[in-house]
Amino acid sequence: MANFSTPPPPPGRPELSRWKLAFLMNVPSLILMGAVLVFPLFYAAYLSVSKVKIGELRRGFPFPFHGWGNYAELFQDPLFLLSLKNTFVFAAVVVVAELILGLAIALLINQQRLWLSRVSRLLVLLPYAIPPIANGLIWVYIYNFKLGFLNRVLYQVGLIDNYINWTGVPETALYALTVPYIWRTLPFAILLFHAALQGIPPELYEAAEIDGAGAWHAFWHITLPMLRPMLAVVLLLRTSFAFLVFDEVLAITQGGPGDVTWVASWFTYRRSFAPPFNIGLGSASAYVLALIIGILAIFYVKLLYRKVN
Amino acid sequence: MRSTRTKSAFLNLANLLLILFLLFPIVAVVQGSLMSEKTVHVDIHAVIPPEVTLENFVLVLTQGKYRGEVNTSITSTYMPDNIKTFYRAFLNSLVIALSVTLLTLVLGSFSAYTIVRLRFRWTFWFLQSNLVARFVPLISLMIPLFVVGRSLGLINSLTGVILAEAGFLLPYAILILAPYFQSLPNELEDAACVDGCTRFGAFIRVILPLSAPGLTACGVIMFIVSWHELLIPLVLNAQVDYMTLPMVLSSLVGDTNILFNVMMALALLSLIPTLVMVLLLQKYVVHGLASGALKG
Numbered sequence: 001m002a003n004f005s006t007p008p009p010p011p012g013r014p015e016l017s018r019w020k021l022a023f024l025m026n027v028p029s030l031i032l033m034g035a036v037l038v039f040p041l042f043y044a045a046y047l048s049v050s051k052v053k054i055g056e057l058r059r060g061f062p063f064p065f066h067g068w069g070n071y072a073e074l075f076q077d078p079l080f081l082l083s084l085k086n087t088f089v090f091a092a093v094v095v096v097a098e099l100i101l102g103l104a105i106a107l108l109i110n111q112q113r114l115w116l117s118r119v120s121r122l123l124v125l126l127p128y129a130i131p132p133i134a135n136g137l138i139w140v141y142i143y144n145f146k147l148g149f150l151n152r153v154l155y156q157v158g159l160i161d162n163y164i165n166w167t168g169v170p171e172t173a174l175y176a177l178t179v180p181y182i183w184r185t186l187p188f189a190i191l192l193f194h195a196a197l198q199g200i201p202p203e204l205y206e207a208a209e210i211d212g213a214g215a216w217h218a219f220w221h222i223t224l225p226m227l228r229p230m231l232a233v234v235l236l237l238r239t240s241f242a243f244l245v246f247d248e249v250l251a252i253t254q255g256g257p258g259d260v261t262w263v264a265s266w267f268t269y270r271r272s273f274a275p276p277f278n279i280g281l282g283s284a285s286a287y288v289l290a291l292i293i294g295i296l297a298i299f300y301v302k303l304l305y306r307k308v309n
Numbered sequence: 310m311r312s313t314r315t316k317s318a319f320l321n322l323a324n325l326l327l328i329l330f331l332l333f334p335i336v337a338v339v340q341g342s343l344m345s346e347k348t349v350h351v352d353i354h355a356v357i358p359p360e361v362t363l364e365n366f367v368l369v370l371t372q373g374k375y376r377g378e379v380n381t382s383i384t385s386t387y388m389p390d391n392i393k394t395f396y397r398a399f400l401n402s403l404v405i406a407l408s409v410t411l412l413t414l415v416l417g418s419f420s421a422y423t424i425v426r427l428r429f430r431w432t433f434w435f436l437q438s439n440l441v442a443r444f445v446p447l448i449s450l451m452i453p454l455f456v457v458g459r460s461l462g463l464i465n466s467l468t469g470v471i472l473a474e475a476g477f478l479l480p481y482a483i484l485i486l487a488p489y490f491q492s493l494p495n496e497l498e499d500a501a502c503v504d505g506c507t508r509f510g511a512f513i514r515v516i517l518p519l520s521a522p523g524l525t526a527c528g529v530i531m532f533i534v535s536w537h538e539l540l541i542p543l544v545l546n547a548q549v550d551y552m553t554l555p556m557v558l559s560s561l562v563g564d565t566n567i568l569f570n571v572m573m574a575l576a577l578l579s580l581i582p583t584l585v586m587v588l589l590l591q592k593y594v595v596h597g598l599a600s601g602a603l604k605g
Contacts, residue, residue, distance in 0.1 A: 016508075016509075018427050018508070019427075019429065021423075021427060021508055021509060022427040022429060022432060025419040025420070025422065025423045025509075026419065026420050026423055026432075026435070028415075028416050028419065029416045029417070029419065029420040029479055029483070032412075032416060032472070032475060032476045032479060033442070033476055033479055035472070035476060036450070036454070036472065036473055036475075036476025036477055037442055037445060037450065037476055037477065037480075039453075039457075040449075040450045040453035040457070041445065041449070041450070041453075043453035043456070043457065044449050044450070044452055044453045047452060047453060047456065052456075057456070057459075060460060061460070105327060108320065108323055108324060108327065111320060113317075114317060114320055114321060114324065116320075116321050116324035116325065116328075117320070117324055119324070119328060120324050120327050120328055120331075122591070123328060123331045123332070124327075124331065125587055125591055125594060125595065126331055126332075126335070126584070126587065126588075127331065127334075128533070128587060128594065129533065129580065129583045129584040129586065129587035129588075130580050130584070131536065131537040131539075131554075131555055131558070131579055131580055131583065132537055132539065132555075133537075133539045133555045133558045133559050134338075134555075134558055134576040134579050134580045135334065136562075137558055137561065137562070137572055137573075137576045138334045138337055138338045138341075138573070138576055139334065140562075141337060141338075141341050141569045141572065141573055142333075142334065142337050146353060147349055147350070147353050147569060149337040149340065149341065149356075152353070152354060152355065152356045153356055155354050156354065156356050180334075183330070183333075188598060188602075191595055191598055191599060192598075192599060192602055192603075195595075195599045195603075233602060233603065237602060240444050243446075244446050244447065244448065246448065246539075246540060247539050247540075247555075247559075250539075250559060250562060251558075251559070251562055254562065254563060265448045268448050268449070268452075269448060272451075272452050272455075273455075273544060279452055279456065282452055283449070283452050283453075286446065286448050286449030286452060287449060289446050289448065289449060290445065290446050290449045293444050293445075293446055294441075294444065297440070297441045297443075297444035298441075300440065300444070301437055301440050301441060304440065304603070305437075
């Protein structure tokens with residue numbers, strides 16, 4: 001690389017062609033991404049059709065071929081099906097909540113004249129700073145049955161007389177798990193909606209006002225249609241990331257009580273990196289997850305490029 | 310007039326609720342970390358702790374050596390091992406986050422520049438692959454990375470974690486940086502080239518310094534994501550020497566002996582670096598997050 005940054009080339013010396021320069025500048029990125037992103041994806045496909053448990057792992061490459069065996073085992077495993085179902089429920093609750101709350105809060109902090117809105121605008125990014133696992137542990141304390149912060153507050157305010165076991169009972173555990181996750185990831189949705197709101201030309205609202213349209217009418221006929229591309233972007237991004245929730249599950253419920261909060265990435269992690277160390281099965285379940293999200297990714301790319309052109 | 314007043318009263322109330330919601334976990338972690346052991350156990354209804362103490366922080370920051378007067382049961386019976394390696398973990402996290410930031414900034418700016426300025430069909434494909442790469446689930450990469458890293462001897466090292474995190478975050482860095490380079494006028498390099506600079510020289514001396522806000526935005530986000538990362542080090546590293554702060558936190562999970570006051574002190578200490586960053590560099594974080602999600 002050193003010879004690129006040498007002082008002005010002597011007259012007549014040809015500069016590198018644009019193509020060569022573009023290629024050379026991308027070599028390091030391509031190598032790193034090839035090693036960490038592309039190769040592992042193919043290797044995971046190979047592992048998912050191989051029989052790899054702790055014994056095979058010790059003996060090393062190559063692993064015995066297992067065909068569709070892991071996938072067959074996967075879809076007969078009630079725990080995997082439950083994990084998949086929980087993942088869908090979790091993602092649906094999270095995404096619906098974030099779309100509604102994100103838009104409402106973006107509109108709220110967009111109020112220029114209220115000084116409290118300016119305070120909110122300063123604080124809205126705060127959850128983004130919190131490490132997910134720290135967030136998880138904080139909510140372990142908040143939700144704790146006997147000593148937790150939430151029960152303390154609700155008791156002092158006078159809303160409850162007896163402490164509630166938020167994460168310990170099957171009926172509420174999965175929904176209790178959505179709140180910490182929504183809290184941590186909401187800034188992203190708010191931010192994107194807020195950016196989109198600022199991109200709407202104010203003349204549109206002025207024109208509507210002259211026509212005598214109310215605030216509600218303006219929201220339905222100007223704000224919402226103008227935000228439609230952004231709504232789709234947030235929907236796709238948030239859905240695919242909510243599918244991968246891991247840290248909060250690890251911290252707060254570890255899949256419990258019983259197995260009511262097992263989700264897909266927790267299933268993959270536990271099957272692969274805890275006894276019985278079934279790497280093959282774990283890879284198969286990771287691949288199912290990757291395929292579901294891959295479909296969302298295709299929609300995302302199409303959406304962005306339709307918008308550009 | 311009345312309706313305007315009702316409206317702003319309603320909006321102020323909504324703002325108050327929002328602020329309460331945003332601060333709730335922060336208040337919880339601060340309250341928890343200031344409690345004495347006795348408050349945790351005996352005064353189970355107290356929101357404002359009757360006994361306020363900083364000894365939980367002292368306990369963590371002296372790596373368990375100074376146990377204080379209010380933390381009696383930890384003195385006599387139990388002390389999580391990983392608290393004894395707090396500084397080690399902090400340092401590991403810092404080394405990893407800084408290396409990942411540097412690596413993604415250098416490689417990311419090279420790639421982002423070529424994508425927006427030296428346009429070819431393949432650079433366009435590369436950009437689209439980066440959009441798709443953002444969607445690759447980390448968990449599906451971790452199994453092969455573990456299996457391969459194991460045979461290459463990259464397990465239980467900081468290098469393995471740095472490379473894995475940098476590679477995983479690189480597409481994101483490129484997506485954040487590309488719009489910044491695109492926003493600079495094309496004439497800049499031409500002017501530099503007239504003065505006898507090579508194109509690469511113009512990139513280094515003209516474009517990069519002018520993109521400082523974009524590089525800051527990208528760097529802050531890379532540092533934050535790396536500081537928060539749990540799964541990659543958790544899978545690749547197991548030895549105490551290579552633990553990161555999130556790993557120390559995760560090792561407290563399900564430990565029924567640890568008390569909330571110590572746990573919250575540790576959680577609070579681990580979130581302070583990125584909290585300070587976000588508060589100081591808020592403008593950059595906002596720009597980076599928005600451009601990384603949209604353009605390309």
